[in-house]
Amino acid sequence: MRIGNGKVFKCFDQYFCLHFEAFQLGMAPVYMAFLRFMGDETDARDYSYSLEVGGNGRKLIWEGTPRSVRDGHRKVRESNDGLIIQRNMALFFSGGERKELKLRVTGRIWKERQNPDGEVIIPNLST
Structure with missing residues (x-):
């Protein structure tokens, strides 16, 4: 995935x-991964998600409720409502000589209300 782009899941x-x-x-330069729901905020609350990034024996995990697409990128960024990765940590996770960014973000989505055991795995994403 390119930095600044999104990927849609059904x-x-x-x-x-x-x-x-x-x-x-x-x-400080940072990277942020977050999930947005293609609907309104009320319906978004029916779901939860987690995102994980890691490398070199370490990992960061974020859990939250997806934001509605009606909330703009700036609003989400300003509220820090997502997985925030400092540049030095991102380079550490990338391994090597810490010059090239190679992050792997994985996660899952689950429905909170009707089926608490239901979940969908988000395929691996690489930047």
Whole structure:
């Protein structure tokens, strides 16, 4: 996945978009992965998701409720509502000589209300 792009998934007969973006948090460059629900905020609350990124024996995990697509990227970024990866940690996870970004973001989506055991695995994403 290219930095700043999203990937759409169909789960539970609904559409979700996984985003991965680079931006500045204060003076520090960071990366952020988050999930948006293709519908309104009320329906988005029916679902939960987790995202994981890692490497070199370490990992970061984020769990949350997807944001509605009606919430813009800026609103999501400003609320820090997603998996935030500092650049130095992203390079550490990428291995090698810490010069090239090679992150693997994985995750899952599950429905909270009707079927608590139901979940969908998000395929591996690479940047």
